[in-house]
Amino acid sequence: MNSSQIPHFDYIFTGTGLASLMTVYKMVLSGKFSDKSILLLDQDSKKANDRTWCFWEKEHSIWNPIISKKWDSALFANEKFQRDLDLKPYSYNKINGLDFYNFVFEGISNQTNITFLNEKVTDINELETHVFVGTEGNRFTCKYLFNSIYTKAFAENQNKYPVLQQHFVGWFVKTKEEIFNPEEVTFMDFSVEQKGNTRFMYVLPTSKTEALVEYTLFSEKLLPKEEYEKAIENYLKQLGSDDYKILEKEEGSIPMTSYPFWEKNTKRVLNIGTAGGWTKASTGYTFKNSDKKSTELVSFIQNEGFKMKDFHKKNRFWLYDLLLLDILYHHNELGSSIFSSLFRKGNPKLIFKFLDEETSLAEDFQVIMKCPKLPFLKALFRVLF
Incomplete structure (x- = not known):
């Protein structure tokens, strides 16, 4: 295939996680990009309920139709005290990953200028006038590339900025006994044994007998899988349930670091999402930050003569x-x-x-x-x- 036959796009998004999908969805809502060709590339087809996002807000947002549960109250606890937190005027909101994917893809599916390809990106090469992108089966070029594929080595192969992980295993459980308060989220419960780390339980109850129960750590190293699961078992027993069904499981590890990922941005490539430092470093919360940053980005690239390197500002x-x-x-x-x-x-x-x-x-x-x-x-x- 010679260069003139390689499909060319105005914008390519490598990786279609939260940041990419929020940005593209808002580009559509703005009505300012209908004349721009956009390609989304991801090896994951986004057909699975692979994660849960939570965030707090005061007003309704564009994501309101897919919020599956809201709480106005939160519990904070350690081994010595517990406190019920009145969150109003905020509410703490839960969105299921699959609901988010379906919502966004439904919103962009009738846009003839947007293409989604379920392909793994293998190569990104920036040239003076364009960016070349290779997948396992195809070649593309674009004027600007938004990359959300996280490269662990950038943060981990340096020692100027500390890198921790927010790592967790969660079970969606249905219990025989009524042990949950569906009106209150357990924000952080540090009453679990700390073992020299920062460890807490996080509970998102949807009824008196159903909840997502997560064992979460902010630490450098991951644990063997059975240690997380044993901690969830013990916690459920402590709450009063020996008899429960595990409906679904989820697990994850979110990098927590102030490493300046934005310094990797170039003339034509902008790193977004976790790869661009969009995750809140001290908490691992991603949804709210990505919501703000994606809005800023859509506004930013509408400016004539924008420079990718000018997007991020340290505060x-x-x-x-x-x-x-x-x-x-x-x-x-x-x-x-x-x-x-x-x-x-x-x-x-x-x-x-x-x-x-x-x-x-x-x-x-x-x-x-x-x-x-x-x-x-x-x-x-x-x-x-």
């Missing part, structure tokens, strides 16, 4: 995240005490606003002053010197 929240990760990297056992000091008396609405990076400096100070001072001062010293 003070990046430093806050870096300090927390530095503490957890050097002293992983401190996670429970840091989060507990934040939630014991902190205002939940202010904490969510802070995690959304929408607080003023004065409000930042209110949140930060709830945290233990010495570990953060030591982390600041390590980061600076």
Whole structure:
């Protein structure tokens, strides 16, 4: 095939995870890209319910039709106390992965300028006037490429920025006994044995007998699978259930790092999603950040003469995240005490606003002053010197 026969697109998205699909969907909604050819490439056909996304919000968003459950109350607990958090005016929302995929693909399926190919990307090569993309069966070129295929080596083969994982195993269970409160999500329950790490249970109840129960760690190394599952078994027993059915399972590992992925952006290639640093480094939350960033991106590429390298801007929240990760990297056992000091008396609405990076400096100070001072001062010293 000579170069003139290679299909050319205005935009190619390599990987069709959350960030890519949000961006393309918003490009369609904007009505500004109907004259642009767009190609989506992914080896995964997006036909499985492979993950659950949660996020908090005050107003309805475009994702409201696919929210499967909302909670106005959340439980925070450790081995010494528990607190019911009134989240209003926020609600904590759950979206199933398959519902999201179906919603977006339905929204873009009648767009003749958008093509989705279920193919694995094998090669990306940026040239002066275009980007070449190879898959196992085809070759394409494009003017601009948005890449969401995560390269572990970028963050892990350096030692300037700490890298932790938010790793978890979750069971969707149906219990014989009524052990769940469907009106309250268990946001973080640190009452489980910490074993020198930051470990907690996370529960999304949909009825008195059904919930997603996840054993989650913020730490550097993953555990053997049976350790996660044993912890979920023990927790269900502690809640009062020995008799339950596992309806579905999910597992994952989300990188938590302040590594500046955006420095890999070039003239024609922009990294998005986890590959572009869109995951909130200190919490691993991805949905809300991707929602904001995708909106910014769609607006950004409508500007004449935009430069891909100008898209990302570092802010003070990046430093806050870096300090927390530095503490957890050097002293992983401190996670429970840091989060507990934040939630014991902190205002939940202010904490969510802070995690959304929408607080003023004065409000930042209110949140930060709830945290233990010495570990953060030591982390600041390590980061600076």
